[in-house]
Amino acid sequence: MINIPVIPSSSKIRTEVIPDITKTWKIGQVLNATAERNANAQANVLMRMGQTILEAKTPIALKAGDPLKLLVKSLGDRPVLTIQTAAVQRTSTTRIAAQNLKSFIAQQHNLTGLLQLSQKVIDSPTLPNVLKQQLNVLNLQLPSAEQATQAKTLKKMIQNSGIFLESRLKHPQAGTLRHDDLQQDIKSQLLKISAQLKSVAPELTTKPPITTTKNLQLLINQFIKGDINLLQFTTLLTNQLPKSQLQLIQQALATADKPLLPTELLSSFTMLLKHIHQQVNPRQIQDNLSGLLKTMDLLQQLKTNIDGALAKITSQQLMTLTREADSSLLLLFDLILTDKKENHLIQFRMEQEKLAKDKNNSSWIVSLNFEFKELGPIQARLHLSNNKMSTVFRAEKASTVDNISQQINLLDAAFRDIGFDIINLDVNQGNINQPRDLPESIHILDEEA
Numbered sequence: 001m002i003n004i005p006v007i008p009s010s011s012k013i014r015t016e017v018i019p020d021i022t023k024t025w026k027i028g029q030v031l032n033a034t035a036e037r038n039a040n041a042q043a044n045v046l047m048r049m050g051q052t053i054l055e056a057k058t059p060i061a062l063k064a065g066d067p068l069k070l071l072v073k074s075l076g077d078r079p080v081l082t083i084q085t086a087a088v089q090r091t092s093t094t095r096i097a098a099q100n101l102k103s104f105i106a107q108q109h110n111l112t113g114l115l116q117l118s119q120k121v122i123d124s125p126t127l128p129n130v131l132k133q134q135l136n137v138l139n140l141q142l143p144s145a146e147q148a149t150q151a152k153t154l155k156k157m158i159q160n161s162g163i164f165l166e167s168r169l170k171h172p173q174a175g176t177l178r179h180d181d182l183q184q185d186i187k188s189q190l191l192k193i194s195a196q197l198k199s200v201a202p203e204l205t206t207k208p209p210i211t212t213t214k215n216l217q218l219l220i221n222q223f224i225k226g227d228i229n230l231l232q233f234t235t236l237l238t239n240q241l242p243k244s245q246l247q248l249i250q251q252a253l254a255t256a257d258k259p260l261l262p263t264e265l266l267s268s269f270t271m272l273l274k275h276i277h278q279q280v281n282p283r284q285i286q287d288n289l290s291g292l293l294k295t296m297d298l299l300q301q302l303k304t305n306i307d308g309a310l311a312k313i314t315s316q317q318l319m320t321l322t323r324e325a326d327s328s329l330l331l332l333f334d335l336i337l338t339d340k341k342e343n344h345l346i347q348f349r350m351e352q353e354k355l356a357k358d359k360n361n362s363s364w365i366v367s368l369n370f371e372f373k374e375l376g377p378i379q380a381r382l383h384l385s386n387n388k389m390s391t392v393f394r395a396e397k398a399s400t401v402d403n404i405s406q407q408i409n410l411l412d413a414a415f416r417d418i419g420f421d422i423i424n425l426d427v428n429q430g431n432i433n434q435p436r437d438l439p440e441s442i443h444i445l446d447e448e449a
Contacts (some may be wrong), residue, residue: 109308
């Protein structure tokens with residue numbers, strides 16, 4: 001018999017605990033975890049990942065034992081993880097939709113275009129007085145550059161910039177929201193002007209005109225048959241013809257010089273004139289038609305600028321919907337200042353930085369973009385952390401860099417006088433980055449695309 005020695009059992013493999021599990025993670029990696037306890041949306045939740053317990057803020061309600069996916073967003077001393085669940089993925093889809101939607105609300109315009117146009121509307125003898133009064137209110141409430149240096153005035157300007165309107169209506173602070181506050185809110189005023197404009201010209205649109213000889217002929221036939229009156233005819237004509245052709249028709253009505261018109265309009269215009277000359281007061285009808293075309297053109301410009309200004313504010317409001325639950329606060333808004341009878345647009349981008357555990361600390365990055373005729377485009381970027389400040393100016397013109405450099409000591413002294421510790425003040429020359437990446441020339445339906 002051959003003795004077969006007993007094979008000894010293998011000794012237990014000794015495992016060594018990795019002192020820092022985060023060293024094995026990679027950015028973009030998805031980790032499995034489970035919720036340790038129930039948690040409401042936006043509350044802190046404990047999560048178990050193997051033998052490790054993590055704590056994070058959850059964007060959705062969770063129950064103990066719910067499986068979680070954690071996406072590694074960044075590494076370092078304080079790694080950043082994002083909870084990825086089916087509900088969060090749906091939220092992410094909503095975020096992406098909002099991100100795309102904000103660029104396709106309507107063609108976006110700065111408020112400066114409306115303010116420039118408003119003077120033409122106010123001076124026009126044919127437009128309703130209620131429109132002129134509302135535009136006057138909008139213009140008269142704009143503060144001067146000197147007034148904007150006062151903290152209370154600046155705070156009021158930001159509150160009335162339009163981006164907080166719905167929030168203030170939904171959550172009035174102990175009944176402190178007064179009627180006067182709404183009167184001063186930019187978005188509230190624009191909505192009122194838009195509603196008044198709709199009552200004056202309900203059929204007026206801002207869609208790019210699609211002109212065909214057939215459509216124009218049908219429109220003139222409707223007018224000749226009496227199916228539409230002169231005002232309706234003028235409104236529809238304004239909707240269907242580009243501005244250049246409307247101006248040619250106005251000139252032809254005033255001078256009866258038909259060769260001014262392009263070939264595609266000549267036949268239809270001849271039929272229109274023939275009909276007008278068969279009426280009792282042909283000259284008066286021609287003058288009324290010419291005057292209404294001018295009025296409608298002005299109203300269409302007004303509608304375009306109001307819709308564009310409202311779209312701009314709405315896109316700024318939608319920007320908050322694109323933030324993830326654990327991202328920093330972001331605010332975008334525009335302010336208008338008056339100086340030497342000129343209006344100046346200042347575009348703001350404010351981001352709150354997340355600090356460590358001390359909730360009393362606050363840190364902000366503020367970007368201001370503005371432009372003056374003499375100075376050209378300028379961007380000021382401020383980093384505020386409690387009472388510490390760092391500011392860098394960037395200008396496109398070399399002469400502007402020299403001017404700011406010569407005055408920067410005054411700014412340093414002014415900041416220190418109000419309690420800031422200045423870490424850095426600098427100015428350099430270069431191209432100006434826009435404070436936001438929202439296309440201003442895109443709307444929901446682009447017939448020319």
